[in-house]
Amino acid sequence: MLDFLSTVGRVIIAFLVATGRLVLFTANALFHLVTPPYFPRLILKQMIDIGYYSLPVVGLTTVFSGMVLALQSYTGFARFSAEGAVSAVVVLSMTRELGPVLAGLMVAGRIGAAMAAEIGTMRVTEQIDALVTLSTNPMKYLVVPRILAGLTMLPILVLVGDIIGVFGGYIISIYKLGFNPATYLTKTYNYLEFMDVFSGLVKAAVFGFIIALMGCYNGYNSKGGAQGVGAATTNAVVSSSILILIFNYIITELFFSR
Amino acid sequence: MTSAAPKIQLMNVHKRFGHKVVLDGLNLTVGKGESVVVIGGSGTGKSVMLKSVLGLLTPERGSIKIDGEEVIGLGLAARERVMMKFGMLFQGGALFDSLKVWENVAFGLIQGRKMERAKARDIAFEKLAQVGLTAEVGELSPAELSGGMQKRVGLARAIAASPEIIFFDEPTTGLDPIMADVINDLIIKCVKELGVSALSITHDMASARKIADRIAMIYKGKIIWDGPVADIDKAGNPYVDQFIHGRAEGPIKMEVKV
Numbered sequence A: 001m002l003d004f005l006s007t008v009g010r011v012i013i014a015f016l017v018a019t020g021r022l023v024l025f026t027a028n029a030l031f032h033l034v035t036p037p038y039f040p041r042l043i044l045k046q047m048i049d050i051g052y053y054s055l056p057v058v059g060l061t062t063v064f065s066g067m068v069l070a071l072q073s074y075t076g077f078a079r080f081s082a083e084g085a086v087s088a089v090v091v092l093s094m095t096r097e098l099g100p101v102l103a104g105l106m107v108a109g110r111i112g113a114a115m116a117a118e119i120g121t122m123r124v125t126e127q128i129d130a131l132v133t134l135s136t137n138p139m140k141y142l143v144v145p146r147i148l149a150g151l152t153m154l155p156i157l158v159l160v161g162d163i164i165g166v167f168g169g170y171i172i173s174i175y176k177l178g179f180n181p182a183t184y185l186t187k188t189y190n191y192l193e194f195m196d197v198f199s200g201l202v203k204a205a206v207f208g209f210i211i212a213l214m215g216c217y218n219g220y221n222s223k224g225g226a227q228g229v230g231a232a233t234t235n236a237v238v239s240s241s242i243l244i245l246i247f248n249y250i251i252t253e254l255f256f257s258r
Numbered sequence B: 001m002t003s004a005a006p007k008i009q010l011m012n013v014h015k016r017f018g019h020k021v022v023l024d025g026l027n028l029t030v031g032k033g034e035s036v037v038v039i040g041g042s043g044t045g046k047s048v049m050l051k052s053v054l055g056l057l058t059p060e061r062g063s064i065k066i067d068g069e070e071v072i073g074l075g076l077a078a079r080e081r082v083m084m085k086f087g088m089l090f091q092g093g094a095l096f097d098s099l100k101v102w103e104n105v106a107f108g109l110i111q112g113r114k115m116e117r118a119k120a121r122d123i124a125f126e127k128l129a130q131v132g133l134t135a136e137v138g139e140l141s142p143a144e145l146s147g148g149m150q151k152r153v154g155l156a157r158a159i160a161a162s163p164e165i166i167f168f169d170e171p172t173t174g175l176d177p178i179m180a181d182v183i184n185d186l187i188i189k190c191v192k193e194l195g196v197s198a199l200s201i202t203h204d205m206a207s208a209r210k211i212a213d214r215i216a217m218i219y220k221g222k223i224i225w226d227g228p229v230a231d232i233d234k235a236g237n238p239y240v241d242q243f244i245h246g247r248a249e250g251p252i253k254m255e256v257k258v
């Protein structure tokens, strides 16, 4: 019994320590986020990495999601003779939920992993120590550019993804389900409210922050050679994906529950 | 700050990892313009000692003074100011693999000292030439170099910003005997002509005898012998004798099973 209790205690303490470290790291990152100097070259490089090179992945996921949404809601709603709601379902699901969540998860896999691997390798090969001895703050040099890029690029990616997703739904609705293009577009436009898109973009910014933060945090604290870097990479992707789903709920609650 | 204060002074420094005691009351001073070499077995804490002075590791107890200023627990800005005095050659090189060789060497000048790129680039190539590397090498990435070349790039980076204090962690390991001697001469030149205070670690006794004004031997986390290089052969210390003659038998027991 005592054994069991001490195990539970150890797990709880380990969890609290890990949380505390993450909170400290986040506070430290936020402090450096708002204090100069900045490294414009590095910020630009990260923005291109996250924003530009993620476009194909995000485009593909959202276009197929839009198509599936149209198809599913059509066949589903046909049971209630409510086929007319397809355009509304597509545009609302896309902007509020699927755009940000799918883009977030895809980018977490693509970018979060790369960040953790790169920073983790720098940690275990003492490159981060070398930065310090060259009077360069690793938080400013490595972490801030990535977080800034995540914060700004994810909303842009999601906006593009929203448009592509709605377009995917449109294609299926017009060419497969036989909707009238003009009515479909008018309905799409009429149903859409500013808040739908805006909440999605807020989600995207938060997800971008989470992805970059978890990528950097896990890389920064990795130890023990190639194996440690591998573990950091896995942890970065898993933890940011879970956090994205949790925060997705929280933000939805904040925006839409009243 | 009195001029009499030694450049570096470690007093009663303790550092451990978990239960493993690495530094156990270490005392060492390096005077201005002096070259001190620390010798000692593998894993005795030589690199940990250097990292403690640089603030990359924080000792639990003791005092470390640079120019009479206590540096343990120094704040962010003060730490960066003190770092400006240092150049460090890491045992494993710790070159930034995302940058070209010359950008590595110029890093401290561009980021730390805000020098223009073009000017820093000229200095970088000059330093590369001093360690026997051509301009072509400067355009390569560190991954394309041999181990010995990487070591020399690390050396060029350490001396590039003309620091007051340079740490060399095994500067000649992995170099051929001729290149090792070129590097020895370079270190001597830094100390004699530029007035740099140097703290080096080496297993290479020929190099130690050549570059040192003073030699100190570390064993079990303490300095057990410290004296002018001329006295090393008549130190009358069995540990030192065993080490400099490289004998398997003696008071230092290697934990190996044969």
Ligand SMILES: Nc1ncnc2c1ncn2[C@@H]1O[C@H](COP(=O)(O)OP(=O)(O)OP(=O)(O)O)[C@@H](O)[C@H]1O
Binding pocket: B017, B022, B040, B041, B042, B043, B044, B045, B046, B047, B048, B049, B091
């Ligand atoms: N970050 C760390 N975490 C845990 N233990 C460490 C860490 N760094 C060093 N150690 C331990 O401290 C001891 C001293 O390491 P250090 O790197 O200073 O050895 P060294 O004297 O430089 O050896 P070598 O001559 O082989 O380079 C080693 O036993 C090592 O296992």
Ligand SMILES: [Mg+2]
Binding pocket: B046, B047, B048, B091, B169
């Ligand atoms: Mg070492």
